[in-house]
Amino acid sequence: MTQFTSSDAVLERMQRLHPKVIDLTLDRMGRCLSAVGDPHLSQPPVIHLAGTNGKGSTQAMIRAGLEAAGQAVHAYTSPHLARFHERIRVAGTLISEEALTEILDEVYEANGGETITYFEITTVAAFLAFARTAADWTLLEVGLGGRHDATNVIDDPRLTVITQIDLDHQQFLGETVGEIAFQKAGIIKRGVPVVVGPQHDAALEVIEAEAAKLGAPVITHGQHWHIWEERGRLVYQDETGLLDLPKPNLRGPHQFANAGMAIAALRHLGFDEAACEAAVTKAFWPARMQRLKEGPLIDMAPDAELWLDGGHNPAAGAALAETLAELPPRPTHAICGMLSTKDVTGYMRQLVSAITDLHAVAIPGETATLPAKATADAATRVGLNAMVSTSVEDALRDIIAEDPTARVLICGSLYLAGVVLRENG
Numbered sequence: 001m002t003q004f005t006s007s008d009a010v011l012e013r014m015q016r017l018h019p020k021v022i023d024l025t026l027d028r029m030g031r032c033l034s035a036v037g038d039p040h041l042s043q044p045p046v047i048h049l050a051g052t053n054g055k056g057s058t059q060a061m062i063r064a065g066l067e068a069a070g071q072a073v074h075a076y077t078s079p080h081l082a083r084f085h086e087r088i089r090v091a092g093t094l095i096s097e098e099a100l101t102e103i104l105d106e107v108y109e110a111n112g113g114e115t116i117t118y119f120e121i122t123t124v125a126a127f128l129a130f131a132r133t134a135a136d137w138t139l140l141e142v143g144l145g146g147r148h149d150a151t152n153v154i155d156d157p158r159l160t161v162i163t164q165i166d167l168d169h170q171q172f173l174g175e176t177v178g179e180i181a182f183q184k185a186g187i188i189k190r191g192v193p194v195v196v197g198p199q200h201d202a203a204l205e206v207i208e209a210e211a212a213k214l215g216a217p218v219i220t221h222g223q224h225w226h227i228w229e230e231r232g233r234l235v236y237q238d239e240t241g242l243l244d245l246p247k248p249n250l251r252g253p254h255q256f257a258n259a260g261m262a263i264a265a266l267r268h269l270g271f272d273e274a275a276c277e278a279a280v281t282k283a284f285w286p287a288r289m290q291r292l293k294e295g296p297l298i299d300m301a302p303d304a305e306l307w308l309d310g311g312h313n314p315a316a317g318a319a320l321a322e323t324l325a326e327l328p329p330r331p332t333h334a335i336c337g338m339l340s341t342k343d344v345t346g347y348m349r350q351l352v353s354a355i356t357d358l359h360a361v362a363i364p365g366e367t368a369t370l371p372a373k374a375t376a377d378a379a380t381r382v383g384l385n386a387m388v389s390t391s392v393e394d395a396l397r398d399i400i401a402e403d404p405t406a407r408v409l410i411c412g413s414l415y416l417a418g419v420v421l422r423e424n425g
Contacts, residue, residue: 007097010104011084011122018117028116029150032124035110039124039131043138044074046154047265050146050184051163053315054197054258057250057288058163059139061262061279067092068278069271071136076126076151078119078143081287081310081418088126091135103129119143123150145173147186159268160187160194160216161261164254165203166315167343181206188216193268196220197261219264227260229253234280236263243273248280251289252323287417289323295424300393301400305330305407308421310414312342317350320411324354331356331403335395336379336412337363340370344378347412355409357385359395363416375412392420 033040047062049055056077066073075089088095095103107125123143130138137158140151165181173180181203188194188210196207198221211218219225225238229247234256236243243263248255262279287310292298297306311320324332334355338344351358360375370378372388379386389395392410399406410420 007084007101007104010101010108011118014104014108014121015118017111017113017121018115025148026150026153028114029120029124029153031114032107032111032116032121033127033153035112036107036124036128039127040153042131043127043154044130044135045158046138046140046156047159047161048140048142048151048154048157048187049161049163050142050149050187051161051197052166052180052184052313053311053319054163054254054261055141057255057258057283057285058161058197058261059141060283060285061248061250061259062161062265063089063139064281064283065262065266065271065275065279066137068282069275072134074130074133074135074138075141076123076130076139077141079414079418081414082421084122087122088129090129090133095129099129100125117150120150142184142187145180145183145186147183149186152187155189157187157189157192159265160189160192161197161265162187162194162199162207163197163261164257164315165199166313167346176202178202178206182210185210188214190214191216193217193219195261195264195268198222198257219268221257221260221264225260225264227256227263229256234259236260236276238264238267240267243276245273245277246281248283250283250285251326252319253326254319254322286421287414289320292420292424297393297396297420297424301396301404301406301408303405304396304400305405306396307407307409308417309409309411310417311411312338312347312413314343314346314350317347320409321350321354324409327407330407332407332409333399333403334358335361335389335392335399335408335410336375337361337372337392337416338370338375338412339363339366339368339415340374341368342370342413344370344375345382348379348384349382352383355384357387359387359389359398361389361392361395361416363413364391364419366415369415392416 072091080086234245292306358379360372363369376386
C-alpha cells in the first residue's frame, strides 16, 4: 500500500475525488463503507445530533457528562478549526497524526478512485477509527442537514438530538424553516427517542410529525423539560424532578438551552446529577465566545480584552449580541470576516446595538470569503460604523492605537476563527 507522508497529503488527494464540495446523497457513503468492512455497523451506542446552531456545544456538554461518569466516548464533529484532527476524538483523545494518516490512506486506497466527497470519505475514516477502538458511546454531529448527511447511516442510534433550527444553507436545505427542519428531522429513527431543543413553531411541527410517523418518542423543550436561570444558577426540571446546577461555563444565554438538551439526553440515558453538573461545568468548545488569553495577538494588545466567536448566521448573531449584553458595559470593536454563502446582512443586523464599530477583513486562504469591502458595505447598510482592514492584525493594531484597553471581538466565521487559532496558538 502506498503510504503518504502526512495526513495533509492524503486529505489533499481526497479533495480531488469529487468536483463538488457538497452533494447530498448517501449512495457513495454506502459503497465506501462496504469497501472498508462496514465499520458503522460496529459502533458503540450512538447519539446523533443535528440542528442549525448549538450542535457542537451540546455535543461537548454531553461528552463532558458521559466522561465524568467514567464512560469512554468517541466524538465526530465538523468543521475543524485549527487542525483536521479535531474532527475525530477516539475514546476521549484526539486522533494522533500517525493514526489519522494511516486510516485516511487506507480509506483512500479502498475507495479505488471512485467519486466521493471530501466530507463523505473522511466520515468513513472516522467510523473506521471508532470501530477499531473500544468505547462506551459514539457521538455523531451532522455536517449539513441530516436526511442525506454522510453521518446518517446509523439505523439504530440510542438517541437523537435536534438543536435549534433556523435559516442557514438555504441553497441546499430549503428556503423556509419548515423545509430545513424536514432535512434535519431526517436523523430521527423508528422507535428511537429524540431530544428536541427550543424551536420555531414551524420547525417543531415538522419534527413532531416526523417523530409520530416513525413512532419515535419526543423529549421536547417546554413540554417534557424546562430550563431557566435563577439567582445566577441553572435550574432544570423534568418529570423526574428538579436540578439546581451552576451556570454553564460556555458563555451566553443560548448555552442554557444547549445545556438543557445535554441534561435531557443524559437523564434519559440514566445518568445522575453529577454527570449533569459535569456537562455544564466541564465542557469546552473553542471559538464560541472564547476569551483569548495568550499568543501573538495578546502580545500585540496585552491590555485589551480579546474574544473569538465563530457564529455566522442571523440566529448566531442574535446569540452573540445577547452574550455581549451580559458582559460589563464597555465599547466593543468587532473584527469581522464572512463567507459569501452566508446571510451577511441578517447577521450584521443582530449586532447593531452590541458593537461600537466593525473592521472588515477577508478570510485568508478561503476562496468563498466575502471581500472585506463587501463585508464593510453590508455593515454600513444596517447602520454600523464600518471600515476595511487588510488583516486581523492590522485591524487590532488600529483599534488599540485609539484604545489600548479595548474590548475586541473577532467574529463572523468558523473559518476566520480557525485562522486566528492556528496563528495565535
